[in-house]
Amino acid sequence: MVSTLTRQGLHLDAADLGKVRRSALSASTARALTHNCAAGYAFGKLTGETAPDPFAATTQGTAVHAVLEELYNLPAGKRTRRRAANILLSMVAQWRHDKYPQLNDPVTRQLFIADVIGKYQGIFEIEDPRDTDVVATEWPLAGIELGGVPFIGYVDVTQRVTARGRTGLRPVDHKTSNRIPDKRKLELYGDDHGDQIRLYAAGLRKIQDEPVIEGRINYTRHGKSRIVAVSVKRVAQTVGEFARAWDIHNGMVEQAMFPTKTGPLCGWCPLVQLCPAAQATKFNTDRTDSQTALCATDLIAIDPAAPSREAGVSPTSTVSPGEPGKSTNQAWEGLIMAEHVLAEDKPWEEIVGGKLNGASYAATGYFGISSLAYELLGRHDVPIQRIAVDAMTNVLAAIVTDVQDGLSGSTSFQEGTNTRLRGVLRTVLESVPPPFGEDASTWETWIKMTTGHTRSIAAAAVRLAGTDDITPDLDTLASIAPLRKKD
Ligand code: SF4
Incomplete structure (x- = not known):
């Protein structure tokens, strides 16, 4: 067997599996496997070092x-x-x-x-580096287990500090990233930088006796830093998550399959032009300006035709109640229950073990949009077929993410802006109903109009947020009048 990328994931042969499987887990690998695309991670391990680019x-x-x-x-x-x-x-x-x-x-x-x-x-x-008490740089944390998992990590700088009346160690990590995650992002997506420090704290506590009293992340491009709490309780939580990441890694190794996870980051993945999963979504655009995106690869085979989970169900299967010979439940079960496709975890975890977390904010969004599509079809007496539900779901999602992209630079259903816009869209649909039964150009006009109304309402909300003086403008109100129909 040759390692093969399908829509589902990267299926590895024995030799490649040996290159991808880890004998110890680092904080960054744990994050990559649990939050990002595991198939992309695995492919990166197969390619190894690419031609050095000093500006990468x-x-x-x-x-x-x-x-x-x-x-x-x-x-x-x-x-x-x-x-x-x-x-x-x-x-x-x-x-x-x-x-x-x-x-x-x-x-x-x-x-x-x-x-x-x-x-x-x-x-x-x-800080003034001359005033810091450096205990070690690049302290290697290897040959230890955290939560029963072999751990590997290097602490950029370990300092001795006095804080809140205590003296002890402070592991410090330097980040050169473009953005500093804000509080909302940390709440939504979790705190991977903080988790990295907490794993360092757990490791340092294992190998030496001096207390570890806090951690720190320095965003060296921005001149900003943040202290990371390393209480025993917080560290134990992070170590628990880390152990779960190891289970996920081992599950992928057992299956010899590292699942794909599509999203905005696909645009920067070298596989974006080849990946059947990305190509089947709107995240199929190469954003690397052809710098790293591959047009072909000898390392793995690509199989766009591998059966998907939905195989065997006709896209036009009617799922309306009352279809002769087939109950609604049977149709939906065939549609999505070929295997268990959802996981359950905390709401800020969108994907768990390669599966959508049914409790995530994103799942709430996906289910909300598809329910709205179903509701609209029923309200307008359109036969509820899979093809119609999917088409309507997609157009509603496209409107929301189009406006969202302009507002926050993201199209993730996991984000709060997406939730706000789904609410706005529901309001817009009351006054701009979908043109069922009309031709493609009428639909095109409707999409533009609906997107425009959604964007306008969002813009009004943003203007309100920036207004200091919230008082009624009576003159303007008095000049607003309903449109009069011509006789
Ligand atoms: S293109 Fe997207 S889904 Fe495909 S391997 Fe890359 S990151 Fe994963």
């Missing part, structure tokens, strides 16, 4: 970490901006001869240096 985010992140590691290894008084720049320059002088020959070009070299400095310089706004 991972390369620049590695460069920042190398500079900061060397800086914090210096005697305290020498940890200055100037020394950091000198460290980078001497690394670049070496890299242009081995890792990144592109840096021999003087313009490329200057751009690279400017980029990397831009990504670490915020550290000097967060």
Whole structure:
């Protein structure tokens, strides 16, 4: 068997499975397998190191970490901006001869240096490195188990600090990411940066006796940092999640299949143009400007025709009550219950073990939209067939995500903006009913109109949020009148 990517996932042969399976789990792998696309993760392990690109985010992140590691290894008084720049320059002088020959070009070299400095310089706004008590840099946490799971991790910097009257260790991690997750995102998607620190705290507590009193994440591009709570209770919760991620990993290894998970990130996946799952969704656009997206690959086979879970059910199967010879329940069971397709977990976890979490915010959205589609068909006496339910569900979802994308830059059903817009759409549909029985161009006009109304209502809400003085505008109110019909 050759490793094959289907709509369901990446099915691995024995040799490839050996490359993908982990003997120990890191915080980032746990996150990738439980929250992101496991098939994409597995493919990354098969491709290994690609041609070095000095401007890739991972390369620049590695460069920042190398500079900061060397800086914090210096005697305290020498940890200055100037020394950091000198460290980078001497690394670049070496890299242009081995890792990144592109840096021999003087313009490329200057751009690279400017980029990397831009990504670490915020550290000097967060703290004065000369005032920090560094216990270790790149402390290796290996050969230990957390929650019974073999763990691997390296703590960027471990400091000794005094806080709230206690002295102890503070594991610190440097992040060069573009965005700092805000409170809402942390609540919705979980706190993977904080979880990483809590796993470090658990690891440090295992291998040494000094108390670990807090953790810290430095967003070095932005000059911002945040303290991470490492109470025994919080750490135990994170370790529990980590153990669950290990079970999920082992389940995938047992099945020799790493499931696909489509979403906006598909646009940056090298498989986006080949992946049957992504190609079947609206997330099928290459957003890498063909930088990394593959047109073909020898590493794996692609099977777009592998049977999907819905195989065997005619798209035009009527699911209306009263269909001769087939009950509604039978039809729906054939449609979605070929196997258990939903998992159950906390609402901020959209996907669990490769399955949609039925308790997630996103599932509420998906079910809400498909219910609304069903309701509209019934209200307008349209026969309820699978093809009609799907078409109506898709058009409603497209309207919501189109407006959502403009408002928050996301199309995720897991987000609060999506929930708000589904409510707005329901209101709009009261005054702009779907044109059942009309031609495609009438539907096109309806979609534009409905999207426009949804966007207008959302814009009014956003304007309201930005208004300090909320008082009735009587003059404007007095100038508003109903449209008069011409006789
Ligand atoms: S394109 Fe999307 S679904 Fe397919 S492997 Fe990549 S991230 Fe996963």
